Amino acid sequence: MNARIDALRARALRSSRTSDPEAGALKEESLATTEGEPAVMREAKAFAHYCRHRTIVIHPGELIVGSQSCLEYDPVEITVPQIFGRQLFACPWEVSEEVGRLFREGLLNGAGNHTTMDYQTIFAVGFEGLIEKIDERMSRLPDGDPDVDEKRHFLQALQIVAAGYVDFCRRHADCALALAREEEDEERSRELETIAAHCHRVPARPPTSFREACQAIWFCFFFLPDAPGRVDQYLYPFYQQDLDRGTITPNDARELLSCLWIRYFEFAGAQAAVSAHQHLTLGGVQPDGSDASNALTYLCLDVTETLQLQRPQVGLRWNADTPPELLERAVRALRNRSGNPDFCNDEQIVPALVHVGVAPEDARDFSLSGCHEVIVTGKAQMGSVEGFINMPKLLRLALGLEPELGPGADLESIDTEEKLWEALEDAMEFVAEGAHQASLARDARAAAEPGGNLAASLVVSDCIENGRGYTQGGARYNFCNWDIIGIANLVDSLVVIRRFVFASGMLKMVELAEMMRRNWSCSETLRQQAVNRYPHFGNDLEEVDEMAVRLIETFSAILKKRTPFRGGEYILGTTAGGENMHVEFGRVTGATPDGRRDGEPLADSLGAAQGRDRQGVTALLNSVARLPHSLLPTATTLNVKLDPHLIADETGVAKIAALIRGHFLAGGQQCQFNLVDREMLLEAKRNPEQYGDLMVRVAGYSAPFTSLWEDLQDEIIARTGHAVA
Numbered sequence: 001m002n003a004r005i006d007a008l009r010a011r012a013l014r015s016s017r018t019s020d021p022e023a024g025a026l027k028e029e030s031l032a033t034t035e036g037e038p039a040v041m042r043e044a045k046a047f048a049h050y051c052r053h054r055t056i057v058i059h060p061g062e063l064i065v066g067s068q069s070c071l072e073y074d075p076v077e078i079t080v081p082q083i084f085g086r087q088l089f090a091c092p093w094e095v096s097e098e099v100g101r102l103f104r105e106g107l108l109n110g111a112g113n114h115t116t117m118d119y120q121t122i123f124a125v126g127f128e129g130l131i132e133k134i135d136e137r138m139s140r141l142p143d144g145d146p147d148v149d150e151k152r153h154f155l156q157a158l159q160i161v162a163a164g165y166v167d168f169c170r171r172h173a174d175c176a177l178a179l180a181r182e183e184e185d186e187e188r189s190r191e192l193e194t195i196a197a198h199c200h201r202v203p204a205r206p207p208t209s210f211r212e213a214c215q216a217i218w219f220c221f222f223f224l225p226d227a228p229g230r231v232d233q234y235l236y237p238f239y240q241q242d243l244d245r246g247t248i249t250p251n252d253a254r255e256l257l258s259c260l261w262i263r264y265f266e267f268a269g270a271q272a273a274v275s276a277h278q279h280l281t282l283g284g285v286q287p288d289g290s291d292a293s294n295a296l297t298y299l300c301l302d303v304t305e306t307l308q309l310q311r312p313q314v315g316l317r318w319n320a321d322t323p324p325e326l327l328e329r330a331v332r333a334l335r336n337r338s339g340n341p342d343f344c345n346d347e348q349i350v351p352a353l354v355h356v357g358v359a360p361e362d363a364r365d366f367s368l369s370g371c372h373e374v375i376v377t378g379k380a381q382m383g384s385v386e387g388f389i390n391m392p393k394l395l396r397l398a399l400g401l402e403p404e405l406g407p408g409a410d411l412e413s414i415d416t417e418e419k420l421w422e423a424l425e426d427a428m429e430f431v432a433e434g435a436h437q438a439s440l441a442r443d444a445r446a447a448a449e450p451g452g453n454l455a456a457s458l459v460v461s462d463c464i465e466n467g468r469g470y471t472q473g474g475a476r477y478n479f480c481n482w483d484i485i486g487i488a489n490l491v492d493s494l495v496v497i498r499r500f501v502f503a504s505g506m507l508k509m510v511e512l513a514e515m516m517r518r519n520w521s522c523s524e525t526l527r528q529q530a531v532n533r534y535p536h537f538g539n540d541l542e543e544v545d546e547m548a549v550r551l552i553e554t555f556s557a558i559l560k561k562r563t564p565f566r567g568g569e570y571i572l573g574t575t576a577g578g579e580n581m582h583v584e585f586g587r588v589t590g591a592t593p594d595g596r597r598d599g600e601p602l603a604d605s606l607g608a609a610q611g612r613d614r615q616g617v618t619a620l621l622n623s624v625a626r627l628p629h630s631l632l633p634t635a636t637t638l639n640v641k642l643d644p645h646l647i648a649d650e651t652g653v654a655k656i657a658a659l660i661r662g663h664f665l666a667g668g669q670q671c672q673f674n675l676v677d678r679e680m681l682l683e684a685k686r687n688p689e690q691y692g693d694l695m696v697r698v699a700g701y702s703a704p705f706t707s708l709w710e711d712l713q714d715e716i717i718a719r720t721g722h723a724v725a
Helices: 003-012 023-032 039-053 097-104 119-139 148-182 185-201 210-223 231-245 251-268 297-306 324-336 345-356 391-398 419-448 454-459 485-503 509-517 524-532 543-561 581-585 617-625 642-649 650-666 677-685 710-718
Strands: 015-017 071-073 107-111 279-283 315-317 342-345 366-370 374-375 383-392 479-485 567-574 639-642 670-674 695-697 702-704
Touching: 003 251, 015 485, 023 039, 023 324, 039 148, 039 324, 039 454, 071 479, 107 581, 119 148, 119 210, 119 231, 119 454, 119 639, 148 185, 148 454, 185 210, 210 231, 210 251, 210 297, 210 509, 231 251, 231 279, 231 297, 251 297, 279 297, 279 366, 297 315, 297 324, 297 581, 297 670, 315 345, 315 366, 315 391, 315 650, 315 670, 324 642, 324 650, 342 345, 342 650, 345 366, 345 374, 345 650, 383 391, 383 419, 391 419, 391 479, 419 479, 419 485, 479 581, 485 524, 543 567, 543 617, 617 650, 617 677, 642 650, 650 670, 670 695, 677 710
Parallel strands: 279 315, 315 342, 383 479, 479 567, 639 670
Antiparallel strands: 015 071, 107 383, 342 670, 366 374, 695 702
């Protein structure tokens, strides 16, 4: 890092984000002048008014500009960052009493939403090109269309939004020129003049250089701040062009990328511990399926390793033609202890997307968001997690252990495994319908927003052509994703029931259910047998892995009987998310047959339950690779805890790279690593003031270990640590 980047990084680590002091007043000021106009026009004009009057801020030393007026820098380093709050288990939108009960009882829980924009189109035509595109679309509106006025107002609103944002970006040019005139340092004055030229051009028009492209990509993110998309792909043509012209060097590019990374980090403020606010994607494939990695991919990994920031969260897309040296370079970056990068497999994700109807060339352009939600970049409303489903509680429901939700099956009649499956499938049908009704209510509410999210509608493909908003079904692809939590616990529980009840006849279903009601009290010997003598998922055991396959296939088929509000179909993921649903669902879930006690966490990812993977990391990866990943096209994570000494030398780096490649060739979809040991975590818990920079992978995100709730810390400590032979 040079002196500029050192200073910007240090300042970012003191950043805090407060409420915007101008947003409310400026919006009300606009709304007061537009009474009687269509709601969508009023919303657009309020946004444009805000863009034209909000405070413009350019801080000393910046090369990429665009800051919230609500971003502050404290004079000293801030206190411990905070992760998201605890879950309240109440549906935050209006639903029926029956569906609301599913939320209150911890069978369902809501989740966030993530988006990406069509960077390629914006880089090709700019916001002014989007305005022209809207003009052309309006010229084709048929007079006889019953929705013609609604569509015209929607399209006009998008133009107002685009024009307002162009003015906002160009106001940075005016600010930079004013600062340049006052600047005594000649070099900084020239920098500000260059910044002004960039802000005058982008994103109104396409960038013409790498420096302009870096400013454009930040202004685009600032417009719709969520997932930055495939940064190395958007920027590479400008990088190579400027290298050929001799107008930039790799070190120049590294400095600009560092400025961009720092902007991503401080957008949420340093007090935001969760890394998933900005999930950036590297590598992958071209539209024709060939490897897309390039020189900028390596530079981005250099910056990620050097800055040691948990945001942006960086994901590397791997394919069969990914250069081995790139994979090893990415593994080497794990030494920075930020938890970056995570790894995902094009060879599984692309076919899974095609399987649900995505065109191959669009599927190959997927990117990551949030805690590892897969999105068809700039073309889909599918990065949203509608919510989470508590899978072990489905079994408790079937066994009559959730009286608030129903009596469950007649346990006396369950004398075969197939009858147990029938009872479980009945519970799945009941909860799937509840999830469906919750989705319909949530998505109808989102669609009722004027313009269906105008910002996203402007920059996501096909909303303009369809004349419908992003949340109204206007995007090219529309899917609803529910994440199923605790798969390993449910699988292990079914295996234990098979052993206790159907294979040995040691217990009747009624007796086992009573043990669950009593939280295993007076049954510790049997609980230990369930924990230590019976097989568990994550140990490369065909019997158990087949059970997991059947569970996912069964529940997927049940959910797909229903059609979401925006069309498309329901798809499954397994990520516990920043909501930490493996812990939160666990604390409201009673005892389960796998030996888990009331309140204990569920499995933290698609892998084994904590401490149950006892045959080594290869066995764990083999079990996960057997799962039907074609049914899990988004939001799937696998947490792997490895001995931190492995990456101390190049031999260890090569071993981890080979482990990732082998897992992906075998059929795995995603993996991410905690390179910490149990003793280190225990010491950090005892002396948190000495371990403020210790980062850990939690669910689909990284966070400082000391920022986590105590029960979440304990859950991470309980995960199995592996070595690699």
